[in-house]
Amino acid sequence: GDSVTQMEGPVTLSEEAFLTINCTYTATGYPSLFWYVQYPGEGLQLLLKATKADDKGSNKGFEATYRKETTSFHLEKGSVQVSDSAVYFCALSDQTGANNLFFGTGTRLTVIP
Amino acid sequence: DTAVSQTPKYLVTQMGNDKSIKCEQNLGHDTMYWYKQDSKKFLKIMFSYNNKELIINETVPNRFSPKSPDKAHLNLHINSLELGDSAVYFCASRHKGHGYTFGSGTRLTVV
Numbered sequence: 303g304d305s306v307t308q309m310e311g312p313v314t315l316s317e318e319a320f321l322t323i324n325c326t327y328t329a330t331g332y333p334s335l336f337w338y339v340q341y342p343g344e345g346l347q348l349l350l351k352a353t354k355a356d357d358k359g360s361n362k363g364f365e366a367t368y369r370k371e372t373t374s375f376h377l378e379k380g381s382v383q384v385s386d387s388a389v390y391f392c393a394l395s396d397q398t399g400a401n402n403l404f405f406g407t408g409t410r411l412t413v414i415p
Numbered sequence: 416d417t418a419v420s421q422t423p424k425y426l427v428t429q430m431g432n433d434k435s436i437k438c439e440q441n442l443g444h445d446t447m448y449w450y451k452q453d454s455k456k457f458l459k460i461m462f463s464y465n466n467k468e469l470i471i472n473e474t475v476p477n478r479f480s481p482k483s484p485d486k487a488h489l490n491l492h493i494n495s496l497e498l499g500d501s502a503v504y505f506c507a508s509r510h511k512g513h514g515y516t517f518g519s520g521t522r523l524t525v526v
Binding site for chain 2: 345348404405410
């Protein structure tokens with residue numbers, strides 16, 4: 303079945319460091335891919351998405367490219383801020399009628415000043 | 416205006432009780448979902464529902480039942496609560512061709 307494998311954390315970085323959180327997926331067909339972010343005490347927010355191969359999703363300085371050949375959707379940011387501290391979830395949307403979201407295990411990022 | 420709202424935000428209850436969590440969306444979306452987030456932050460689909468079909472994750476105990484009085488609501492009812500039911504439950508909605516919108520979650524603690 304469809305699944306997402308995400309780099310486990312926690313990840314601790316200094317402010318302005320480069321961030322990469324790896325995500326690979328297994329799916330039949332051509333899923334849509336997402337990154338969601340959960341700030342402390344809050345719900346899930348969509349960070350970015352890509353719906354087909356080679357698409358690049360971007361938002362708030364974060365980027366991820368849909369790589370069909372490597373079945374990956376790695377999240378990157380060139381210079382993290384303290385306010386980026388959160389849990390990041392990679393997810394895919396299956397191709398069934400329900401379009402369920404399948405999430406990775408989440409990666410907790412802590413950015414220190 | 417909150418797009419997907421859940422109530423209550425926090426729920427503490429004793430084992431064996433029956434409780435409900437309410438979810439409402441004002442987006443006109445076709446499909447609604449319930450997800451469970453465990454203590455390790457792992458998110459798992461429980462149900463998806465539109466006005467035509469309810470799809471249940473086979474791993475969800477039958478003590479959990481979704482109830483949809485209308486297209487804008489999908490409530491989660493839980494019978495005979497167990498300690499292992501303690502988690503954060505997220506409601507979400509989606510319209511075909513668009514992304515998902517999540518509620519802010521309900522933290523359920525069973526004591």
